[in-house]
Amino acid sequence: MAEAIFYRSDGNPGEKVKLPDQLFSAEIKEAVVHQYVKTYLRNQRQGTHSTKTRAEVSGGGSKPWRQKGTGRARAGSNTSPIWVGGGVTFGPRPRDHRSSLLKKMKRAALKSAFTDKSNQGKIAVVEVPILEQPQTRVMAEFLGKLNLLDKKVLLLVEGRDENLFKSCNNIKNLRYKRAMLANCYDVLNAEYLLISPPALESLREVYSE
Known part of the structure; x- marks a missing residue:
């Protein structure tokens, strides 16, 4: 069973947390991941070249x-x-580059990405600091205590917190995202993955089947 260290909001480590096997101990399907990344990047194109x-x-x-x-x-x-x-x-003429993938393939790609990060030991469960107003310094100090200030980090939370979003947005290598909107490319593109306990529970419920 996959595990990750739990960090409190003050940056101090706690006990290890068990990660859901269906997400973090899944079969890594490289072909599906490759197809997902190609499709994702293709869909980012504006198609206005002319x-x-x-x-x-x-x-x-x-x-x-x-x-x-x-x-x-x-x-x-x-x-x-x-x-x-x-x-x-x-x-070149203007064209639509969009393409789609089956829902099962998207899920398989995300599970593969999560499992890969777990196998590398680059996942941590964190108690996100509560902010009454946007405070970049608080988030920067929190990342510093985790030795991740100069690393590319993806923070997954359950819901949108405007103060937290603005605080994270001012830090170059930190990306804030709701767990339900996370995708395979986001996970692969980050060096480290931080997940809040509520976000982890949401992922567990959605991907339990």
């Missing part, structure tokens, strides 16, 4: 010079793709 064809660029109209007698190569339009400033042949 070039102008010879019909869209400025110019055209009359023939640049007569067909014969100049000694120059014949030309019919200054919008030709072989001219500087002319149109582009087979250039």
